[in-house]
Amino acid sequence: MQIAAISTPRDNFRWRWRIVNYAGEVVEESRETFPTIATAVEHGSKRLRMMNVVDNSVPYQPHGRPTRRMRVP
Numbered sequence: 001m002q003i004a005a006i007s008t009p010r011d012n013f014r015w016r017w018r019i020v021n022y023a024g025e026v027v028e029e030s031r032e033t034f035p036t037i038a039t040a041v042e043h044g045s046k047r048l049r050m051m052n053v054v055d056n057s058v059p060y061q062p063h064g065r066p067t068r069r070m071r072v073p
Helices: 037-051
Strands: 002-007 015-020 026-029
Touching (some): 002 037, 015 037, 026 037
Antiparallel strands (some): 002 015
């Protein structure tokens, strides 16, 4: 899983952390806002460690078929 920092004008450009699995799905997002990206990511990382979960999701594949170079002969 990955930690992302997001900000919107609605938040007055303060930062939130978001935990995202490898399929691109949001697992959890903070309600609290933080003054910097670093602070948001730090808090999100702590939360992810507390959750102690394993990401078994399948990564998103934007193309339905593998490209020629990805095919096994």
